Structure formats: C-alpha cells, structure tokens
Amino acid sequence: MKTLNLDAIRAAYDRGENITELLRDKDASYNSIEVIEVAYDLQAGTYVNGLLKDKSVFEKRAGEIGEILASHVSSLDTFLDCGAGELTTLSGVSHYLPVNIKMFAFDLSISRLNAGLRFASRAMRYDLFNSLVSFSASMDNVPLHDNSIDVVFTNHAIEPNYGRELPILKELLRVSRKKMLLFEPSFEDNSEEGQSRMKKLGYVRNLPKWIEMAGGELVDKFPLNCVANKLNPTYCYVVEKKDVSSSFELSEVNFRCPLSNAELKDRGSYLWSKEGAHAYPKINNISLLRSKDAILMFHE
Template identity: 80%
Template sequence: MKNLKLDAIRAAYERGENITELLREEGADSNSIEAIEIAYDLQSGTYINGLLKDKRNFEERAAEIGEILALHVSYLDTFLDCGAGELTTLSGISHYLPMNTKMLAFDLSISRLNTGLRFASRAMRYDLFGGLEAFSASMDHIPLNDNSIDVIFTNHSLEPNYGRELHILKELLRVSRKKLLLFEPSFEDNSEEGQSRMKKLGYVRNLPKWIREAGGVIVDKFPLRCVSNRLNPTYCYVVEKEDRGLSFKLSEICFRCPISHAELKDRGSYLWSRDGALAYPKINNISLLRSKDAILMFHE
C-alpha cells in the first residue's frame, strides 16, 4: 500500500477521490485489506444518511432480501452478517427473520460498527437487537469455530475482494453449518460497461467457479429486482456445503483466536486465550478480533 499519512488520506477523501484506487499499489488490479478498511472507515455514516434520504428504496430492498432470507433461516438458527458495515441492511431484514434467531455481525471498520449500532438500536427489531453480537474481524480470518453458524449472509461485502475470493469463500464455508446466502454482483451477468467498472474497482469475478473450488454447491442463483446501480446488479447465490452431514443439534457459538485458533474466554473488557497467550480488547463492547489487535498476555 502506498505510504500515505492518514490526514492526507482524509483530505483526499474529502476532495472526492476514490480511496481504494488511491491506495492501490502501482500495477495491481486488486485492493489490499488495509485499503478497504481505510476507505470504508472514512465513509462511516454515509450509508445511513443515504438511507434516510431515500427510505422507500431501502424498505423495498430490505423487503426483497428479507423475504428471500425468511425461506432459509429457521427457528433458533444462528445468523451471521459478514461485512455488516453500518448495520443498515441487517436492521431492515431483521423484521423478516424468525423469532429467537441469534444474530452476529462483523466488519473491518470499528467506526462503521459504532455508527451502525446507534442506528440499529432504533431501526432493528427490538428482540433481535437485544441479542446481537457485533465484533470487528476480517472475512479471511473469521474468529469463530468450524460449523458454528447456521446461515451466513453477505451483502456486497465480498465485492471489493478480487483475488481473495477462494480463501474467503473457504472461510465462510468452514464457519457455516447449513447455507451461505451471498448477495453480490455478478461479473459474468453484467454489461460490458459494468464489467469494465468492476475491473477498475477491483471487484470479485467468477464467483460460481470459486464457490465450487471452495467446496460449495450453488443450489440457486437469481438477480434482485431492487438495484441501485445498473452497472452493479445484485445476484443472490444460495450455497450449501458439499458435505452436509451435520447433526440438527443447536450450534455452539464460540470465539477463537484468529492466530492460534484457541478458544477465547470473555472477561468483560477483553477476550483471552490462555493457550494462545493473547488477549483482544473491546471498544464500546465491540470485540476487536483481528490478528493485528492481539496483545501478548501469558497471565491474567
């Protein structure tokens, strides 16, 4: 990533420059995780502001996605929103999920989660907000145990990760027990102009190929009606694991260290693994669970 100071990056953002393009290494056609984090953190609050200016479009899109999810999420399921951003979509679709759904959500950006939790406290279905667990993490190192989440959901969060599709999809399938519901752009079904734009922005391509290679089976794929940008149409990919021989017992949710994979114990203001000798802090009760957040701690 280009060596720019954060104040210079903020100034570029305020001038309207595309931050992921600005931070992309010369000659690279993909975005680094650091560039994605900085770009989205700077944008914190813009999605909520946009929603408030066009509530009808938000409600229509939330209804379309929510009705699809309602067909796949069952009573007592665990549900994980990966790359949840400002929790706008999760708040909207919460009104379509079954009672007693256990919801979790993570994002790279702590600023977006802070902003999003304030919004969700008023916009999300109250019973589900009370049990929501929000944490900061990366999709390529999800700090959860294998087969611990029934249904995993993405909404244009795979989008900026061209070049990392296979690794991320393997992680999503590792953590899931039942299904992935991926609401992402389709390069193959886009127009020539749209494909050119996706290449320029470092967006994902060939998702069906990478899903198969990751060990997933696409049981359905279809376009959404509500699309805000005709050059970036959303498709729903309904994905199951090739190996679906899991029991119907309730899944156990347990955070694990993204470095050692040891189980993390919640100590209130931090999470800690004695075996891994690492602690992870919290900000506003949001656990910071990326490898860069680890603090060496052999003893409590």
Template identity: 40%
Template sequence: MLAARQAYAQGQNITELLRQQKQLSYNSPEIIEAAYDLQAGTYIDYVENNLTQAQAYAGELAGLLSQHLKPQDSLLDIGTGELTTLSLIARQLPFPPDHLYAFDISWSRVHKGMAFAQQHMGDTFERLTPFIADISEIPLLDKSVNITVSSHALEPNGETLSELLEELFRVTIDKLVLFEPCYEINSEQGRQRMDRLGYIKNIAGVVEQLGATLVEQIPIKTSPNPLNPTVCFVITPPDVATRHAPTVRRPGKVFSVPGSNLPLENLDGFYCSQDTGLCFPVLKSLPILKSSAAILASALMD
C-alpha cells in the same frame, strides 16, 4: 492515512489511491478498512435519505433469506458495515433468528451503525452480537452458525474470493445466502467498472471449484445500481467443511482466535485464548477480534 483523509475530502476514490500508493493490483484488508473507516456514517445518511428504496431492497432480500432460515437458527452477517441493510432485513423477516452475529473490518462503521440498528431492527436487536473482524479470518469456531448472509461484503475482494469462501464454509453449518454483484450478467460498462475497482467475479465457478453446491442464483429486482447488479447466491458448503461436528453453541461462546477453532473466553474485559496466550481488546462494547489487534499476554491467564 493522512493522505487518504485529504484525498477523501477532495472526493477521490480511496481504494484506487491506496492501491497506487502500496503498488498493489488488489484491495488488501488494510485498504478496505481505511476506505470504509473514512466513509463511516455515509451509508446511514444515504439510507435515511432513500428509505423507501432501501426498505424495498431489504424486503426482497428478507423474502429470499427467510426461505432458508428456521426460527432456531443462528445467523451471521459478514461485512455488515453500518448495519443498515441487516437492520432493515431483520425488521422484515417473518421471525427473528435465535441469535444474530454481525461483523465488519471497520470499528467506526459498526460503532456508528449501532444507533441505526437500535432504531430500525426491532426486537431482533436484543439478539445481536456485533464485533470487529476480517472476513479472511473469521473469529468464530468451526460450524458455529447455521446461515451466513452478506450484502456486497465480498464485493471488493476480487483477488481473494476463493480464500474468503473457504473461510465462510468453515464457520457455516447449513447454507450461505450471499447477495453479491454478478460480473457475468453486468453490462460492458458495468464490467469495466468492476474490473477497475477490483471487484469479485465468477462466484458460481469458484463455488464449484471448492466442492460446494450452488443451489440457486437469483437476480435481485430492486438492486439500486444498474452498473453493479445484485444476485442472490444460495450455496451449500462442501462436505469437507463439516469435518468438525456441529455442536450447540451458547450465545457469546462462539468466538475463536481469528481464522481458527481455538476458543476465546471473556476475561477482565478482554477476549483471551488459553491455547495461544493472545488477548483481544474491547472498545465501546465492540470486541476487536482481528489478528492485528492481538496482544500477547500469557501472564493474564496465570
């Protein structure tokens, strides 16, 4: 991590450096977490310096998302980063979701983002439950949220797109509204960049392979980077993903052992699993619900 910090200070691309160090051809969760931890706060700085453009982008996303969101729905934002895009989207929705969940793999990014969210999200902030998690093993019960949304959260996960979509299908009841880069409509220069950075491609094809339905595919007009064009992918999960009947979940009662349907209960400031004996810590009011953070503490539940 020390070498990564030094490289970041010199302006080097951290994901490329860490891939070389670990001799990997893809961005592992550890690489993504390290890169984003080092960048924590920079997205807020960018948005505050380019607020008009950021609000226009979020407004376009809010308009598309609102077509699939009902007032009683719960909404999950994956890879929320510093909560910048989510906060600006929430402010421009015609009505707030009944409950809003948001997570990122980087504790530092969410921690820094909470102040931005409190300032910009409006009344929806009171409905927000933030936590720390990995998209590959979401710590939510099966079919626990109505709508799942993203903004370039799947982007760096080119090698694991299929597995990540399956995990999103597991927790989502109604639809996924994913705002992600589209390799297929990109320029040759943009495609080369996406290849070099290990970005996702062929979302439509992977969705079809998994038995889900791509309802719509809409290019975003206000996408800020012409080399990384954003497309709205509206997806209905496959029927097989609904094997667990949806139930009414109380806010704060949807957490699970990461990637499973085993519930967690809040106990003595930790989130604990009676089934496994695993406990997950909370740091500065942010639950850290990653397998790497788990503590085996069965005696706590005696």
C-alpha cells in the same frame, strides 16, 4: 499500500477522490485488506445518511432481501452477517426473520460498526438488536469454530475482494453449518460498461467457479429486482456445503483466537485465551478479533 498520512487521505476523500484507487499499489489489480479497511472506515456514516434521505428505496430493498432470507432461516438458527458495515441491511431484514434466532455481525471497520449500532438501536427489530453480537474481523479469518453458524449472509461484502475470492469463500463455508446466502454482484451477467467498472474498482468475478472450488454447491442463483446501481447488479447466490460432517444439534457459539484457534473466554472488557496466550480488547462492547489486535498475555 501507498504510505499516506491521515490528513492527506481525509483531504483526498473530501475532494471526492476514490480512496481505493488512490491507495492501491501501482499496477495492482486487486485491493489489499488494508486499502479496503481505510476506504470504508473513512466513509463511516455515509450509508446511514444516504438511507435516511431515501427511506423508500431502503425499505423496498430490505423487503426483497428479507423475504428471500425468511425462506431459508428457521427459528433457533444462528445467523451471521459478514462485512455488515453500518448494519443498515441487517436492520432492515431483521423485521422479516423468524423469532428465536441468534444474530452475529462483523466488519473490518470499527467506525462503521459504531455508526451501525447507533442506527440499529432505532431501526432493528428490538429482540434481535438486544441479543446482537458484533465484532471486528476479516472475512478470510473469521474467529468462530467450524460449522458454528447455520446461515451465513453477505451483502456486497465479498464485492471489493477480487483476487481473494477463494480463501474468503473457504472461510465462510468453514464456519457455516447449513448454507450461505450471498448477495453479491455478478460480473458475468453485467453489461460491458458494468464489467469495465468492476475491473476498475477491483470487484469480484466468477463467483460460481470460486464457490465450487471452495467446496460449496451453488444450488440457486437469481437477480434482485431492487438494485441501487444498474452497473452493479445484485444476484443472490444460494450455497450449500458439499460435505456436511457436523450434526445440526444446537450449540453455543464461542469465539476463537485468530492466531492459535484456541477458544477465547469473555472477561468483560476483553477476550482471552490462556492456551493461545493472547487477549483481544473491546471498544463500545465490540470485540476486536483480528490478528493485528492480539495482545500477548500469558497470565491474567
């Protein structure tokens, strides 16, 4: 990633420049995780502000996605929103989900989660917001145990990760127990103009192929009617595991160290693993669970 000071990045953003293109290394065909993090953290709050300006479009899209989710999510399920951003979509679809489920949400950007939690406190169904567990993490290193989440959900979160489709899908499949519902763009079904745009922005391609290679079975794929940008059409990919080795018994979902995979204990203001010898801090009760957030700590 190019080295830029924060003032230069903010100035470029204020000028309306595309931050991912600005920070992407010369001749690179994909966005690094660092580029994605900077670009999305910088624009924190814009999704909520845009939603509030046009609630009807938000409600229509949330309704369409919510009804699809409702046909796949059951009472007592665990539900994980990967790349949840400002929790706008999760807040909207929460009103369509069954009772007695446990929701988790993570994103690369702590700023977006902060903005999202403020919004969700007003927009999300109260019972689900009250028990929501939010944390910062990367989609290619989710700090949860194997087969711990019944339904894994994304909404244009895999989108900017061209070149990393396979490791991301493998990781999401690893933590999923029943299925994944991916609401992502389809390069193959896009127009020529749309495909050119997706290439320019470093968006994912050939998701069905990568799903198969990751160990998933694509059981359904269909377009959404409510699309924010016709050059970026949303498709729902319904994915199940080919090999489900775990039982479907209810179990507690615990975090694990992204470095050692050892189980983390919640100490209130931080999470810690004695075996892994690392602690992970919290900001506004959001656990920071990326490997770069690890603090060496052998003893409490």
